[in-house]
Amino acid sequence: MSPDLRDPRLATVLLLLGLxxxxxxxxxxxxxxxxxxxxxxxxRPLTPRSRGxxxxxxxxxxxxxxxxAALTAQAAVTAGFVLTPSRRRWESPxxxxxxxxxxxxxxxxxxxxxxxxxxxxxxxxxxxxxxxxLASTGTETIRGQPxxxxxxxxxxxxxNEIRLAGGxxxxxxxSLGGAFYxxxxxxxxxxxxxxxxxAFIAIRQTAELSYSGLGFSxxxxxxxxxxxxLAGLVRSDTRAKVDVDSTHVFNVDLPYTFAAGAQIRGxxxxxxxxxxxxxxxxxxxxxxxxxxxxxSRNTFELSAGGEVTRNLRRPTNLPIRLGVRYAQIPxxxxxxxxxxxxxxxxxxxxxxxxxxxxxxxxxxxxxxxxGSTYKEHAFTLILGLSIRPYGEQRR
Amino acid sequence: xxxxxxxARLGAxxxxxxxxxxxxxxxxxxxxxxxxxxxxxxxxFALQDLDSSSVGYVNAGQGSSLLVSWxxxxxxxxxxxxxxxxxDSLFINGQNRAYTIDSLALELSLGYRxxxxxxxxxxxxxxxxxxxxxxxxxxxxxxxxxxxTVDSFLVDDSVVTKRLRAVFSGAxxxxxxxxxxxxxxxxxxxxxxxxQGTAVKIGGAGAGSGAPTFTxxxxxxxxxxxxxxxVVTPSVQFNTFVSQTTPTDDPNLxxxxxxxxxxxxxxxxxxxxLRDSATLVRATLQLIPSTAVTGLGQDSAxxxxxxxxxxxxxxxxxxxDASFTTIVPxxxxxxxxxxxxxxxxxxxxxxxxxxPPALSLSLIPEASSxxxxxxxxxxxxxxxxxxxxxxxLKFPFNEP
Numbered sequence: 001m002s003p004d005l006r007d008p009r010l011a012t013v014l015l016l017l018g019l020x021x022x023x024x025x026x027x028x029x030x031x032x033x034x035x036x037x038x039x040x041x042x043x044r045p046l047t048p049r050s051r052g053x054x055x056x057x058x059x060x061x062x063x064x065x066x067x068x069a070a071l072t073a074q075a076a077v078t079a080g081f082v083l084t085p086s087r088r089r090w091e092s093p094x095x096x097x098x099x100x101x102x103x104x105x106x107x108x109x110x111x112x113x114x115x116x117x118x119x120x121x122x123x124x125x126x127x128x129x130x131x132x133x134l135a136s137t138g139t140e141t142i143r144g145q146p147x148x149x150x151x152x153x154x155x156x157x158x159x160n161e162i163r164l165a166g167g168x169x170x171x172x173x174x175s176l177g178g179a180f181y182x183x184x185x186x187x188x189x190x191x192x193x194x195x196x197x198x199a200f201i202a203i204r205q206t207a208e209l210s211y212s213g214l215g216f217s218x219x220x221x222x223x224x225x226x227x228x229x230l231a232g233l234v235r236s237d238t239r240a241k242v243d244v245d246s247t248h249v250f251n252v253d254l255p256y257t258f259a260a261g262a263q264i265r266g267x268x269x270x271x272x273x274x275x276x277x278x279x280x281x282x283x284x285x286x287x288x289x290x291x292x293x294x295x296s297r298n299t300f301e302l303s304a305g306g307e308v309t310r311n312l313r314r315p316t317n318l319p320i321r322l323g324v325r326y327a328q329i330p331x332x333x334x335x336x337x338x339x340x341x342x343x344x345x346x347x348x349x350x351x352x353x354x355x356x357x358x359x360x361x362x363x364x365x366x367x368x369x370x371g372s373t374y375k376e377h378a379f380t381l382i383l384g385l386s387i388r389p390y391g392e393q394r395r
Numbered sequence: 396x397x398x399x400x401x402x403a404r405l406g407a408x409x410x411x412x413x414x415x416x417x418x419x420x421x422x423x424x425x426x427x428x429x430x431x432x433x434x435x436x437x438x439x440f441a442l443q444d445l446d447s448s449s450v451g452y453v454n455a456g457q458g459s460s461l462l463v464s465w466x467x468x469x470x471x472x473x474x475x476x477x478x479x480x481x482x483d484s485l486f487i488n489g490q491n492r493a494y495t496i497d498s499l500a501l502e503l504s505l506g507y508r509x510x511x512x513x514x515x516x517x518x519x520x521x522x523x524x525x526x527x528x529x530x531x532x533x534x535x536x537x538x539x540x541x542x543x544t545v546d547s548f549l550v551d552d553s554v555v556t557k558r559l560r561a562v563f564s565g566a567x568x569x570x571x572x573x574x575x576x577x578x579x580x581x582x583x584x585x586x587x588x589x590x591q592g593t594a595v596k597i598g599g600a601g602a603g604s605g606a607p608t609f610t611x612x613x614x615x616x617x618x619x620x621x622x623x624x625x626v627v628t629p630s631v632q633f634n635t636f637v638s639q640t641t642p643t644d645d646p647n648l649x650x651x652x653x654x655x656x657x658x659x660x661x662x663x664x665x666x667x668x669l670r671d672s673a674t675l676v677r678a679t680l681q682l683i684p685s686t687a688v689t690g691l692g693q694d695s696a697x698x699x700x701x702x703x704x705x706x707x708x709x710x711x712x713x714x715x716d717a718s719f720t721t722i723v724p725x726x727x728x729x730x731x732x733x734x735x736x737x738x739x740x741x742x743x744x745x746x747x748x749x750x751p752p753a754l755s756l757s758l759i760p761e762a763s764s765x766x767x768x769x770x771x772x773x774x775x776x777x778x779x780x781x782x783x784x785x786x787x788l789k790f791p792f793n794e795p
Contacts, residue, residue: 036427038795092427136424142434142676142785151424151432191790193432200677200785201738203432207792242793249793292794294426334426374427 033090033376034339034368035129038288038296038331039211039240039252040158040187042279045106045125047082048384052347052362053305054323056273059231059261060221062119062167063386065106066259067233068177069219071119071167077111080358080386088378092333094136101131106384110165117169119177127159130187148196157187159211159240173223181215183240183254213240213254227266231275233259250291253283255298255330272306281330294335301327305345316355321347321362332370339370347382358386433788434676437669441780443773445662448649449709453656454528456635458763460506461599462654463517463585463636466592469689469765471639473535474585474597475526476503478609479632481579485625487617494613494625498564499571503585504598504605505550505557509692512593513552517559519545522582532637539586545570558605580632581609594691594765600631607631642767647774648685651698652758652767659770660703660711661780665752670745673786680735680754682770683778689767690727696766697722697759698733702740706751713755719743722759725768733770737782 035041044051045065050058059067062074085102103126110121133154139146162184167177187209194202217235224230237254261275278300285295305323309315322345329339347362362382369375424431455461461474484491501519508515521543526535546561563571573581587595598605611627636654644650649659680700690696699722701713714720719740725733743750758766771778 033427094424094427134427138424140434143436143783189792191432191792193787195676199736201675203674203676203787205674205787205790205792207790209792244793252795288795292791 032088032129032368032378033092033132033333033374034329034331034341034370035158036132036134036155037333038128038284038293040128040130040331042128042299042330043105043126043158043160045082045123045127045161047080047106048347048360048362048382049307049321049349051364051382052321052323052345052360053273053307054303054325054343054345055301056261056275056303056305056323056325057263057307058303059219059233059259059275060229060263060273062110062121063108065108065123065125065161065163067219067221067231068121068165068179068217069167069175069221069231069233071110071121071165071177072112072117072169072175072221074110074112074119074121076355076388076392077109077390078386078388079109080384081108082106083383083385084380085383086378086380088376091375093373103129103131119167121163121165123163123165125161125163127161127183127185130155130158142200145197147200150194150196152190152192154190155187156190157209158185159183160185161215165217167219175221177219179217179219181217181235181237183213183215183237184211186210207244210243210246211240212243214238215254217257227264229263231259231261231263233257233277235259250287252287255279255281255283268312269309270306271309272304274302274304276303277301279330284330288331294332294337296330297328297332297338299328299330301325303327314351316349316351316358318348318350321345329368329370333374334370337370337374339368339374341366341368343367349384354391356388356391358384358388360384360386432790435673435786435788437784437786439663439665439782439784441773442662442664446649446659446772446780447646447709448644448651448657448659450644450650450653450657451655452658452757453761454635455637455654455762456528456599456633457601458760459599459602459605460596460760460763461585461634461636462594462638462763462765463587463597464592464594464765465587465589467594467691467765468592469594469691469767470641471532472594472636473532473539474636475522475530475535475582475634476585476600476607476631477522477524477526477580477582477633479580479629481573481581481609481611481627481629483579485613485615485627487615488619492615492617494615494627496568497612497614498562499568499612500560500562500610501546501571501583501607502558502560502610503607504602505554505559506596506598506602506605507691507694508550508555508595509593509694510553510555511692512589512591514588514590515550515552515593515595516588517548517550517595517597518586518588519547519561520584520586521545522584524577524580524582526582527633528635530635530637532639535584535637536639539584545583579629581629596691596694596763596765599763600634607634645685645769647772649682649756649770649772649780650767651756651770652696652761652764654762656758656761658709658758659756660706660709660753661756662706662751662753663782665744665749669784669786670749672789673745673784674789675738675741675745675784675786677736677783677785678738678741679783680737681781681783682733682735682756682768683780684730684733685769685771685775685778687728687730688725689765691765693726694764694766695724695726696764698725698735698768699757699759700735700737700740701755701757702743702750703753703755704750706753711751711753711755713757714740714743714750725758725766727766733768741782741784
C-alpha cells in the first residue's frame with residue numbers, strides 16, 4: 001500500500017523529517033558585521049507574525065521561542081519552521097559589500113494537552129549567529145621586505161537553543177509558563193592567508209568552537225481587561241562553556257533577560273502591541289575582554305506593532321501586520337562602540353486546508369550602525385510554514 | 396488551496412534554496428579582524444660539530460656520464476669502456492653458425508663541452524681487456540699510445556652535445572679486430588685534445604640512449620634472412636673514468652660531489668614550538684660557498700636537500716619522495732650563497748612522528764660532473780649553514 005500524501009499527519013511527518021535533515025547547524029539567524037565580535041549577533045527566534053509586528057507580538061505568540069506562558073494560547077498541535085533569506089549591504093572603513101544568505105532561525109512543534117489548560121512546546125532557535133567571511137589585504141614586513149598579504153577569516157555556525165517549554169492557564173485570565181534551554185552549537189572557523197610573493201606558501205588553519213550552556217525562563221500573561229493583555233518574562237542563562245577543537249578554553253557569562261509587553265485590542269479589526277526587553281550582556285564583558293575581545297554591554301530593545309484583521313470571519317486570512325523596532329547590539333565592533341539597530345517590518349499570512357496549513361510572510365528592513373563608521377542595511381524575507389495536522393481543538 | 400503534498404514540495408524547494416550563500420565581506424582590521432595571523436621568523440644555525448661530509452656514495456662510472464679532461468686545472472681524466480663478450484657465431488635454425496664481419500660501428504655521446512675552448516678532438520684507443528675498477532690512471536694512461544689509436548672525432552666548435560659515430564668497413568675493420576686471447580671483449584679508452592686544456596662529459600652505461608654502443612654487422616651462411624638478426628651489439632660490461640689526482644676533502648667544510656661522491660649531513664635545532672604549533676610559511680636553507688664553486692664552463696649541477704628518515708650519520712637514509720626534495724642549480728664560479736627552499740622537507744620535522752631534524756645534501760648528478768662545491772660548516776665562522784624559518788603561530792580562534 002503506497003503512502004497517502006494527502007494525509008495531513010503524514011505530510012507533517014515528512015515536513016518534520018525535512019527539518020531534521022536540514023539540521024540545527026544551519027538554524028541561525030541572519031548574520032551581520034555585528035556578529036563578528038563576541039558571541040555573534042543575538043538571534044531572533046520569532047515567527048513571521050511576530051517579526052512582522054517588529055517583535056512586539058513575541059511575548060504573546062505561542063509559536064515564537066520567547067514566552068512559555070503564551071503556550072496556553074495554542075489552539076492546535078502545530079509544527080513549523082521559519083526561513084529567512086536576506087540581502088545585506090555592509091559598509092566599513094575596509095570597504096563595502098553586498099551579501100546574501102539564508103537561515104532557519106526557528107523550528108518548533110507544540111500544542112495543547114487535551115482536556116487540560118496546559119500547553120507544551122519544543123523548539124530549536126537561534127541564540128547567536130556567527131556566520132561571516134571577512135577578506136582583507138595588507139602589507140607585512142617579512143624577512144625585511146614588504147609582502148602583500150590577503151587574509152580571509154570565515155566562520156559558519158553559532159549558538160542555538162533547544163527549548164522545552166510548558167505553560168498552564170490559571171483561571172481565565174492568567175497563564176504561567178516555564179522553559180528550559182539547552183544552549184549548544186558550534187562555529188567552524190577557517191583562517192587563510194595568501195602571500196603575493198609565491199615564495200611564501202599560503203596558509204590555512206581551521207578550528208571548531210563549540211558552545212554549551214543552560215538556561216531557564218519564567219513567563220506570565222494576564223488579561224488585564226477584555227482589550228488589554230500583559231506579558232512578562234524573566235530568563236536566566238548560565239555560563240556558556242567554550243571549547244576550541246574539544247579543548248576547553250574559557251567560559252562566558254550569558255545574560256539575564258527581562259521583558260514585558262502589552263497587547264491592546266483596539267477594535268475587532270485592530271490589535272496593537274508594545275514590548276521591551278533588557279538583557280544583561282555586560283556580564284560577558286570581563287570574560288570576553290580576557291580573551292582579547294572588545295567586550296560587551298547591556299542591551300535594551302523596544303518594539304511596537306499592530307495587526308489589522310481584514311476578514312472578521314477568517315481573521316487569519318491575509319491580515320496586515322506592521323511593526324517598528326529599536327535595539328541595542330551587545331557586541332561592539334570597536335572598543336567603546338555602541339552599536340544599535342532600527343527596523344521596520346510588514347507582513348501577512350494565510351491559513352488553508354481547513355486551517356491546517358499556514359504560510360506567514362514578513363519583510364523587514366533593518367539599519368544597523370556603530371557611530372558613523374560601521375553601517376549595515378539588511379533586507380530580510382521571513383517566511384514561516386506551519387501545519388496543524390489535527391485542526392484546531394475546541395476547549 | 397494547496398494540498399499538503401504541495402506544501403511538502405514547497406518545503407523541500409525552500410530547504411534547497413536555503414543553501415545559497417554569499418558571505419564574503421571586506422574586513423576592517425583590526426576591528427573586524429578577530430584574531431589575526433602572527434608571522435614569526437627564526438634563524439636556525441646548524442648544531443655545532445653536528446654537520447659533516449662523507450664520501451663513497453657513487454663511484455666513477457656509476458653515474459650517467461664519464462669525465463674526460465686534458466690539462467684541465469681541476470683534474471686530468473681518462474674514460475674507459477669495456478664491452479661484454481661478443482659472440483663469435485649466431486644460433487640459426489638449431490645450429491650455431493659462424494659469421495663474417497661486414498662492418499663495425501662505434502658510437503658515443505658528447506654530453507657537454509665548453510664552447511669557449513676550440514679545436515676539441517676526442518680520441519678512441521684500444522685498451523687491454525684486463526682493465527677493471529682497480530686500474531689506476533697511470534695504468535690506463537700508458538695504453539694511450541699512437542699505436543693503439545682506433546679513431547678520433549673532431550667536434551665542431553659550436554657543438555655542445557652530439558652523438559658521435561665512427562663506422563669501420565673494409566680494411567678499416569682491422570682496427571677493431573678482437574684477438575682470440577681477448578675472448579671477444581673490446582676495451583676502449585677516451586682521451587681529448589683541444590687548443591687549450593679543457594674537459595668534456597661523455598655518456599656512460601647509465602646514460603640510456605646516450606650510452607656508448609659497439610655494433611658489428613655480419614654475414615651468416617644462411618638463406619633464412621627473415622628470422623636472423625645480423626647485427627651483434629654487446630652491451631657495456633664496465634665503464635669508468637680515472638683521475639690523475641683526487642682532491643682531498645677538508646673536514647672543516649661541507650663537500651658535495653666529487654668522485655667517489657661526497658654528501659653532507661647537517662643537523663639543526665628544532666624547538667617544540669616549531670614542531671607542534673607553527674604553520675611553516677617558508678624555510679630557506681642557506682649554504683655559503685667557502686670558495687668559488689669549481690666546475691666546467693657553464694655545466695650546471697644541482698644541490699639537493701632531503702630530509703632523512705633516521706639519523707645514522709653518513710649512512711642516514713634520505714626520504715626518497717621527490718615532493719620533499721628540493722634542488723637548486725649551482726653554477727661553476729659562483730661565490731653567492733646557495734639558497735634552498737626546504738619548507739616541504741621541514742614539514743616532516745613536525746607532527747607526532749617527526750623525522751630527525753637534519754638535512755642530507757648531495758650533488759646531482761653524482762660522479763658525473765666536474766662541479767664540486769664546498770660550503771662552510773659550523774667550524775668555519777661566518778659560513779655556518781642556516782635555515783631561515785618563517786612561520787605562523789596558531790591562529791587565535793578563541794579570541795572572540
